[in-house]
Amino acid sequence: MFHLQAAKRVLRYLKGGVKSGIFFQTQPQSQVQLVGFSDADYAGDSASRKSHSGYVFCLNGAAISWQSKRQPVVALSTTESEYISLCQCIQEGVWLRRLFGEFGHAHTGGVPVFVDNQSAIALAQNACLHGRTKHMQPHDDRVPAADAGVLVLLSLADSMLWVAPTHGQGGVV
Template identity: 40%
Template sequence: MVLVYLTITRPDIAYAVHVVSQFVVSPTTVHWAAVLRILRYLRGTRFQSILFPSSSALELRAYSNADWAGDPTDRKSTTGFCIFLGDSLISWKSKKQDIVSRSSTEAEYRAMASTTTEIVWLRWLLSDMGIPLSEPTLMYCDNKSVIQIAHNSVFHERTKHIEIDCHFTRHHLQQRTITLPFVSSSLQIADLFTKTLSSKRFRLLIDKLSMLPVNAS
């Protein structure tokens, strides 16, 4: 599907394309209508692009989120994250999780582990390019239970069904690869990659991604 390739430069359609791409094998009229709506949106925003400022801090920050049991067909959750280098958006993802999560905390933790994996790779890439990062990467999360599990070994032992993800994220927290500041749900930019949003909130988050219209030359 051409739309999948387009998400490489258009993070604003990542979630919508993620949803419709699940029905490529046996689409219905509903799915075709959704694709047409995406195409109409693209036609109306064809000059919208990600802004990469010429001067920006060489620091990573990430937003991690999950929509628990959001898929009505199988009740799997959706992982969403976006990562900035300074003010420039450089990585994002919207993907259904492989298994059904039994709680919102579990879904959020699986999303956090995926985000941590991407952060570790980006930090390695920057270091290989001669830009080592001395400070831990901020990974914003809007679930306080998840943050407590990552910091507290007692909470960690109560979540054996997500033990691998717990160990992985907690290891990098202890190694100061990441830190986990809390962010309110209203400021959670990764919402854009996990669920359907109102037009007002969608436009708000698009602005926070530094996606701006540019004039055609």
């Protein structure tokens, strides 16, 4: 009986979202605007103390690539948690930049990525060891922003875009 209720819930969700979709706005001179946003919560999982990372990339205002998952390591600070999330975001930004280059829409000035942690930005721009970051293990999956063609910018938390709901739609999105 539980599976039938779950199936009905999915069908109601789909029925309510029929008119919802991803809409791409046209830009003058066919200019493609790719923007990324990165965020993390420090030690959000109370059982394992692992943080949760997430990022989203928007193309002309519509989300085209996103990820949300628990980090594989236990971060010892908010800076480390945000930096791990930012590095995952930078990797995706590099891949999207190359993909759009293959499509003939090369980004000359880099892809802007917004994050709300100044220390994570400083680490991304200069990944040298500091007094409070010596414990951080260098991983192959962490890419310095300067080498990746990605512009890391500070964004206040309340000005970051709200992209999509994560729960059932209660109304118009």
